[in-house]
Amino acid sequence: MSDQKQAQQLSTEVTNEIDAWRAKFPAEQQRSAVLAALHAVQHHDGYVSTGAMDAVADYLSMDKLSVYEVGSFYSMFELQPVGRHMVSMCNNISCMLRGADKLVAHVENKLGIKLGETTADQRITLKMEEECLAACVGGPMMAVDGHYHEDLTVEKLDQILDALD
Ligand code: FES
Secondary structure (H helix, E strand, O other), X not given: OOOOOOXXXXXXXXXXXXXXXXXXXXXXXXXXXXXXXXXXXXXXXXXXXXXXXXXXXXXXXXXXXXXXXXXXXXXXXXXXXXXXXXXXXXXXHHHHHOOHHHHHHHHHHHHOOOOOOEOOOOOXXXXXXXXXXXXXXXXXXXXXXXXXXXOOOHHHXXXXXXXXX
């Protein structure tokens, strides 16, 4: 965790969401709400800071290390600030066989950034995807803010990216 470590309070919006999830689990298994809690933080803040993970740990009476382990294990959690839109291009085997590498090169060139980077105007983060996004039949594909776009072509890709604010 290299981000700024600072005390952080969870917003009421986030604690309400966590409480809704806690209610689904037995009293002795409240820590089961940790994934939902981190999702709520990311939805609210755009990413999950170390300070927020500490606050989640306190809220769920968990040790901080356990929350860090969950936050850093799943690639869906962003641990650093990201752009307004998250573009995840799948370049795993099925998508690669259908030309994903050329599309990734096109997007990097178009946005002037590499995978894992964010545009200077904070508009788009091009996420480095290490895993198949489980839509192989529609490859090459990408997820934009969690929404899947399949059977991509350069033209389709440009149209989708140009429409992002
Ligand atoms: S390899 Fe791209 S979705 Fe599976």
